[in-house]
Every structure is written in structure tokens, then in C-alpha cells.
Amino acid sequence: MRHVGLKARMAVVGSLLFAFYAVAAVVLLAMFGEGVLPLVLVGSVLFVGVQYKIGKWAALRSVGAEDLPEDKYAQIHQQVEYLSTDMGIDKPRLMIARMGVPNAFAVGRKAAGTVVVSEELLRRLEPDEVEGVLAHELAHIRNRDVVMMVLGQGIASIVAIVAQWAVLLTGDNDLADFFLAIVVGQIVQLIVMVFVLAISRYREYVADSDAAAEVGGEPLASALKKISRGSDRTGDSAIDEQVSALCIFGEERGLLAKLFASHPPVEKRIERLRQ
Amino acid sequence: MDTRTVLAAVLGVGLGLLLLLAPGSVLTVQTAGRLPPDRSGEYGTDGDGSATIRRLVRAVGVALVAGGLYFGWQLLSA
Numbered sequence: 001m002r003h004v005g006l007k008a009r010m011a012v013v014g015s016l017l018f019a020f021y022a023v024a025a026v027v028l029l030a031m032f033g034e035g036v037l038p039l040v041l042v043g044s045v046l047f048v049g050v051q052y053k054i055g056k057w058a059a060l061r062s063v064g065a066e067d068l069p070e071d072k073y074a075q076i077h078q079q080v081e082y083l084s085t086d087m088g089i090d091k092p093r094l095m096i097a098r099m100g101v102p103n104a105f106a107v108g109r110k111a112a113g114t115v116v117v118s119e120e121l122l123r124r125l126e127p128d129e130v131e132g133v134l135a136h137e138l139a140h141i142r143n144r145d146v147v148m149m150v151l152g153q154g155i156a157s158i159v160a161i162v163a164q165w166a167v168l169l170t171g172d173n174d175l176a177d178f179f180l181a182i183v184v185g186q187i188v189q190l191i192v193m194v195f196v197l198a199i200s201r202y203r204e205y206v207a208d209s210d211a212a213a214e215v216g217g218e219p220l221a222s223a224l225k226k227i228s229r230g231s232d233r234t235g236d237s238a239i240d241e242q243v244s245a246l247c248i249f250g251e252e253r254g255l256l257a258k259l260f261a262s263h264p265p266v267e268k269r270i271e272r273l274r275q
Numbered sequence: 276m277d278t279r280t281v282l283a284a285v286l287g288v289g290l291g292l293l294l295l296l297a298p299g300s301v302l303t304v305q306t307a308g309r310l311p312p313d314r315s316g317e318y319g320t321d322g323d324g325s326a327t328i329r330r331l332v333r334a335v336g337v338a339l340v341a342g343g344l345y346f347g348w349q350l351l352s353a
Contacts, residue, residue, distance in 0.1 A: 042342035153308025180283040193304045
């Protein structure tokens with residue numbers, strides 16, 4: 001049985017998210033009557049579906065991703081072809097973008113995935129390290145991590161909206177009620193997202209271990225090490241304004257940063273990959 | 276004392292301080308699942324967003340603290 005730890009954690013977090021959603025649905029039913037149940041269910045599915053579609057489109061557009069030319073990057077296409085077959089998924093669309101930093105990410109689902117790599121990543125890493133990164137991203141697609149995050153954020157947003165309206169509709173509609181509704185909505189979303197982000201951090205470890213099973217742990221560990229070392233220096237990323245605020249060892253390394261991080265610390269990932 | 280106004284004051288200041296002290300964390304929460312977590316940062320990290328967006332988050336934080344203090348002042352002067 002694959003990823004028993006992940007399945008157990010997903011059962012716990014999934015139950016919690018369902019409980020949050022159920023409470024929100026009950027509040028809506030109490031406010032508007034049982035007749036709104038079909039509307040609530042259809043609306044929830046539509047809400048998450050639109051978030052998924054817009055998210056994928058926005059992510060690719062925001063970095064200006066273009067198709068990775070097969071003639072120029074034949075080796076990468078071959079690596080992904082091989083890894084995809086081995087992992088039992090369709091070969092995802094491969095794209096390249098200039099992001100100002102070494103980076104790669106996956107969007108989409110198992111049958112319609114896209115992996116984007118940055119030019120800076122391809123310049124800085126050796127071919128075997130790039131393969132480690134690609135294996136990690138393919139593992140995200142195989143494990144449906146993107147879909148799970150969209151679902152988690154969707155539930156958090158729905159619960160937050162319901163909390164907001166519950167505060168508004170039970171108040172006197174004065175200024176304090178409007179203010180309180182906004183604040184409560186944001187706080188509720190933060191609370192639900194703590195659980196979603198906790199599972200996201202674990203999913204990173206799982207994707208790392210899947211990548212290690214395919215190509216060994218050292219290439220990905222070496223890639224992470226190289227990039228985290230590079231973030232200490234002001235290199236080619238200095239030209240990008242966005243990058244100045246992005247360093248791994250930046251200002252927010254306290255408890256809050258750990259609680260709301262979607263990724264575990266790079267040092268821990270490297271340590272696990274090398275174990 | 277109006278409970279809702281007390282809550283507006285306390286929670287407003289609390290959330291505002293969070294936005295002021297940890298804008299990157301708030302951005303991670305808002306963008307997770309909407310944009311891939313790796314999108315704006317270096318590989319294997321959370322992107323903290325651009326300096327402009329962080330300033331915007333901090334500005335919202337200031338507004339929330341100001342709002343919370345206003346409702347607090349209203350309570351005390353009532």
C-alpha cells in the first residue's frame with residue numbers, strides 16, 4: 001500500500017475540512033431553509049471548479065510560460081517521457097518561463113498536467129538535478145496535489161464567506177457589524193488553511209520520496225542545496241523586484257511562517273532525501 | 276457593553292497586527308490552491324510576493340488596526 005502516512009493524514013484533515021464545510025452548509029440551511037441545499041452543493045462544486053480553471057490559466061499567464069521547444073530541450077522531453085511512463089501518468093505539457101529565480105511548478109490534474117520550469121533553473125542545475133526536480137513535479141501531478149490544494153482553498157473560502165454572511169445577517173447592519181464580518185471571514189479562512197497547509201507540507205515530503213524512488217534522493221537534494229545556497233547571494237535574481245522579497249532565509253522564519261508555510265524547510269527536505 | 280463592537284475592536288487589531296508582521300504568510304494563505312505554491316519563490320520555498328503586494332497587505336493591516344482602535348475608542352467613550 002503506497003503512502004500509508006499520507007492516507008492517514010488525509011483522512012484526518014479531510015474529515016476536519018468536511019466538518020467545516022458541513023457547519024457552513026448547516027448555517028446556510030438554517031438561514032435560508034432546506035430548499036437551498038441543491039443550490040449550496042452545485043454552487044460549491046462550481047466555485048471550486050472555477051477556482052481550478054482560473055488558477056491554472058493565471059499561473060501560466062503570470063509567468064509568461066511558453067511551450068518548451070522539443071528540438072532545443074530534447075533531453076528534458078525524453079526524461080519526462082520516461083518518468084511519466086514509469087509513474088503511470090500521461091506525459092504532461094512542458095513549458096518554460098523566465099521567472100527571475102530557479103523554479104519549477106506543476107499545475108493541472110493527472111490527465112491534463114503541465115510542468116513549468118524556469119530558464120534560470122535549467123541554467124543553474126546539472127541534468128541529473130533537473131531530472132530530480134522534474135520527478136518531484138510529476139509526483140505532484142500523480143498524487144493530485146494541485147487538485148487537493150484547490151479543494152482545500154475552496155472549502156476554506158466557502159466557510160469564510162458563510163461566516164462573513166452569518167455575522168452580517170445576524171447583526172444590526174451598523175459599521176461595527178460590517179467590519180466584524182470582514183475580520184471574522186479572514187480569520188476563519190486562516191484557521192481552515194492551517195490544516196490545508198499542514199497537509200501540503202506533508203505532500204511535499206511524499207513527492208520528494210516519490211522522486212527519490214524514481215531517480216534517487218541525491219539529485220533533488222543537490223538541486224535544493226544548490227538553490228538554497230544561491231539564494232544567499234545576489235545573483236541573476238537581483239534584477240527582478242519580486243525576487244528581493246523571496247529569499248528562503250528572509251524575515252519570516254518564526255512560528256507564523258512555519259504554521260502558514262506550504263513547503264517544509266529546505267534543510268529538512270535535504271536531510272530526508274539523503275537518509 | 277456591545278459584544279460585537281468589542282469583538283470588532285479586538286479581532287480587528289489582532290488581524291491587523293498579523294497582516295503587518297507577517298504579510299508573506301497571509302499571502303501564502305490567500306494564494307495557496309489558487310496559484311501554485313512554488314510559482315513566485317525559488318524552488319522549494321514559498322514565494323512571499325512582490326514588495327508592492329507586501330506593502331499593500333501591510334496597508335490593509337494598518338487599516339484594520341485603525342478600525343479596531345476606532346471601535347475600541349467608541350466603547351471607552353460610550
